[in-house]
Amino acid sequence: MTGLKAILEQHLDKLPVTKVYLSEVVESVEIFQNRRIQWAIGEIHRRGEEVKTWKVMRLAGLKDKEFERVEKIVLSMKKTIV
Numbered sequence: 001m002t003g004l005k006a007i008l009e010q011h012l013d014k015l016p017v018t019k020v021y022l023s024e025v026v027e028s029v030e031i032f033q034n035r036r037i038q039w040a041i042g043e044i045h046r047r048g049e050e051v052k053t054w055k056v057m058r059l060a061g062l063k064d065k066e067f068e069r070v071e072k073i074v075l076s077m078k079k080t081i082v
Helices: 005-010 018-025 029-046 055-060 064-081
Strands: none
Touching: 029 055, 029 064, 055 064
């Protein structure tokens, strides 16, 4: 947010408390994407629409390279929604 990410990363060793805090609260890209996928599935279901992988990917803002992973999640969540 500050535009100083590179500076922070370069000097994180000088901020040990900050380093520990960030390691506890920052989530990986994959975990964030999984959360967005689950949210998108819920939104589509809430709207009363059929949950389809391409809809989930579009709503979650994911690229085509994530298709297989999204499809697996969609299929597993469809089982719990029904």
